[in-house]
Structures are given as structure tokens and as C-alpha cells.
Amino acid sequence: MDPDDPSRLVGDDDRNSAVQRLQNAYTGGFISHEELDERLHQVLTAKAHNELEVALTALPAERPATxxxxxxxxxxxxxxxxxxxxxxxxxxxxxxxxxxxxxxxxxxxxxxxxxxxxxxxxxxxxxxxxxxxxxxxxxxxxxxxxxxxxxxxxxxxxxxxxxxxxxxxxxxxxxxxx
Known part of the structure; x- marks a missing residue:
């Protein structure tokens, strides 16, 4: 299966990374508490990567981990x-x-x-x-x-x-x- 395929299944690492990105956006003041709750629900229930991408749209670019x-x-x-x-x-x-x-x-x-x-x-x-x-x-x-x-x-x-x-x-x- 192609790792860039947006329909491939979401793993724990992908989900944890998305949750961390949402938390960083919230603590950085980019999204409200209500929006955080809504997007967290989307991330935690996502089955495919394209569903994760919807929850992460319009967030600041992810900084590469040093x-x-x-x-x-x-x-x-x-x-x-x-x-x-x-x-x-x-x-x-x-x-x-x-x-x-x-x-x-x-x-x-x-x-x-x-x-x-x-x-x-x-x-x-x-x-x-x-x-x-x-x-x-x-x-x-x-x-x-x-x-x-x-x-x-x-x-x-x-x-x-x-x-x-x-x-x-x-x-x-x-x-x-x-």
C-alpha cells in the first residue's frame, strides 16, 4: 500500500501526532477551545488519513522536530x-x-x-x-x-x-x- 495514499488507515502514531499538533495550535492561540474539542473528536474517530487531514486544515505548518x-x-x-x-x-x-x-x-x-x-x-x-x-x-x-x-x-x-x-x-x- 502506498504510504502517501490518503485513504490508508490511521495508526496510533499518526493519531497521536495529530492530537499533539491540535494541542500546540490551541496553546498557540490559533484555535478556540470549542474548535479544539470538535477537531479532537474528528481525529479520534478518523479511520483514514484523508479524515485526519480534514481535522488539521488551516493549522499552522508543523515545525520539524529537532x-x-x-x-x-x-x-x-x-x-x-x-x-x-x-x-x-x-x-x-x-x-x-x-x-x-x-x-x-x-x-x-x-x-x-x-x-x-x-x-x-x-x-x-x-x-x-x-x-x-x-x-x-x-x-x-x-x-x-x-x-x-x-x-x-x-x-x-x-x-x-x-x-x-x-x-x-x-x-x-x-x-x-x-
Missing amino acids: TATIGAAGGRIHRRGVWKVPRKLKVESAFGRVHLDLSKAIFEESVVDLELQLGTGKGRITVPRNAIVELEGLQTGWKDVRYKPRQPTGPGGPTIRITGAMGFGRLKIRHARR
Whole structure:
């Protein structure tokens, strides 16, 4: 089947991307709350791509997702302070420790996909106080992830979706205190 065929069936990734695009248009002030509800209904009930396209007409052009990779074969990877986090961030480390402090980071988007490819060694991620962390796509080999979910204390926190694979290390995730 031709991937550009507008009548081909809609998959979960396509639907999630369309929902995210609608949410971005709403938070950017391009559509009203009522229009968001109407278009979300169209997206969630769409069966073919041409039905999705109808729900996304007249929205601002989608910005290409920026992806950055931080990698090291051995040694430490350490990011903290004020730094810019792209929509997609990939962290690769064969041996060594990884520490990402996102508490003061500047997020380009409200949703960040963080892909971890860690062999051995410890991983530690500090997320903003109001962040929502999703771990469904992360596979651990030896030890489980240590994370205690926290109820957001206010609006505006990013959603951080962590995927990838952990080998023989342990990943600890915690929320910033301030």
C-alpha cells in the first residue's frame, strides 16, 4: 500500500501526532477551545488519513522536530543548569554515568521524547517539579527504574516520555524540589 495514499488507515502514531499538533495550535492561540474539542473528536474517530487531514486544515505548518544526540563510549555525561532541550533527545552511553538535570532547562516543546541507550553504569534524571513522566517505552535489563510519580502542583509542566533500553545500570528519576 502506498504510504502517501490518503485513504490508508490511521495508526496510533499518526493519531497521536495529530492530537499533539491540535494541542500546540490551541496553546498557540490559533484555535478556540470549542474548535479544539470538535477537531479532537474528528481525529479520534478518523479511520483514514484523508479524515485526519480534514481535522488539521488551516493549522499552522508543523515545525520539524529537532533531534539532538548526546553520546559517550565511556566516562560521564552531565548536563545541568540552563540548557535548551529539543523535542527529541537521544542519550547514548556504553559505559559510565549519565546525569541529566532538566529542572532549569528550557523546553522547545511541551512534550519531550527522551530516548536512552545505556549499557552499564547509573543514570539519574532530575525533572522539573511540575513535569509529567511517562516510562511505558523504557526497557530495563537488570534493575528496575526508581521513580516515584508526583502530582503536578500547577499547570505548565512538560511531559517527558522516556523510551529506550537500560542494560546493567539503574535509572533514578526524581522531581526537582523547586
